[in-house]
Amino acid sequence: MRRLPLILLVACGSSTPTPTPPPPPPPDEPAKPVDVTPAPVAAVKPETMMADTPRTTVAGNTFIAPKEWSVWVKGPATILQAPEGDSRIALIDVKATDADAAVELAWAAYKPDKPWKLEVATAGTDKDGWSQIKQYGYTTSPAENRGVGAVAMFAHDTWTVVIIDIAQATAGKRGSQVGLIFDRLLPKGGQKESFAGKKPHPLDKDRIAKLTSFVEESMKTLGIPGVSIGLVENGKVVFSGGFGVRALGKAAKPDGDTRYMIASTTKPLTTLMLAKLVDAKKLGWDTPA
Incomplete structure (x- = not known):
């Protein structure tokens, strides 16, 4: 139980109309330290899911806990453990200034003594109500046969960090369930985007120009020498063309009829x-x- 200091201030006076006030304390008397240690969090017994079950994180973000996985809460962390017992996914809600700070707080809550060093960090794109997404990959030894990573996401003034700490064998076996956790993780009150019942925009000249510009920019980013694409709308070919070159070091350009090796x-x-x-x-x- 947390122990808090109790300070009692008692004022004493005489029965006369003008009581004499007590003398002030010495100015150099040091202030007594106040114990601000938080109360210990009671251990929560893991709960095993009998079916794919909707759950929420500490901050109220929604996700699906897969069948046969165990779930428990540890401070700001909601931890899911695979049936094999060697793999975990932690969903940690924290307040932080940016993604990097959020990930540091998340590791402190999940595994403060993590042995893995950061290998790479890359920014992601906004999705399903999450913004400022950033992905982190960590270096593991070959003997571990393990994948370790983290994803920081922002919504409602709170960061949610997903820590992946999973054995490769279990990842291969439970890949679809891991995908279920990520696919259905949404901010509190959010819904997954759906295009059902929505009428698509026509592929006019402006939209085709934006699409082809994206193709050309992606080719430069990924180092792809040549690409051909065709766009079909309502059974009609609205665009057919090629970009780049057929082969490195040669000037011949591809077109909509260029053949490519399938692999x-x-x-x-x-x-x-x-x-x-x-x-x-x-x-x-x-x-x-």
Whole structure:
């Protein structure tokens, strides 16, 4: 129990009409220190979720706690632990001047003696009511087989920091549940953005120009030599063109009909798109592409 000093001021006087006031204390008497140590936070027993369950952080931000994960609160931190017991995600609400300060406070609440050093920090884009998003990555040793990171987000004058402290094996097994936590983490009173029922803007010249400008800027940022894109609206091709060069060191430029090698994740994606076109009777499996 917290012990607070009790100072009693007692004024004593005589029964005469003009009582004599007590002498003042010596001016050099040191003030007694006041104990401002906060009361210890009672331990909270972890609660295991029997199903995907809506929950809130200490500040009232909403999220989904996945089935079979354990949840408990420690000061400003709401901690989720995977069923394997070797991985945690902490949602920590703090007041701070900026993202860096918020992350420092969050680590102090979750794991003050963290052994990992900061490797990289990058700014993110506003999303789902969160602003001033910043992501942090930490260096772990190969023997740990562990991923450690943090994300700072701002809403309603409060920073919410997500600390990811997860074993790689568990991340591979629980990836969809980790995604559920992040995807449904919203500021208090917020709702996830949806375009259902909204009418899209037409792809006019101004919007196409903005899109192509974005493509060209992204090519420079990512170091991509050449790109071709096509835009289809209401069954009609409204733009087809290329940007950059076909090959480094050569002047030939790509266009809307330039062929590219299909590899990596683009292979299944392109196959899916072709299958959709076959189903729609737009082309056949034997049509050259």
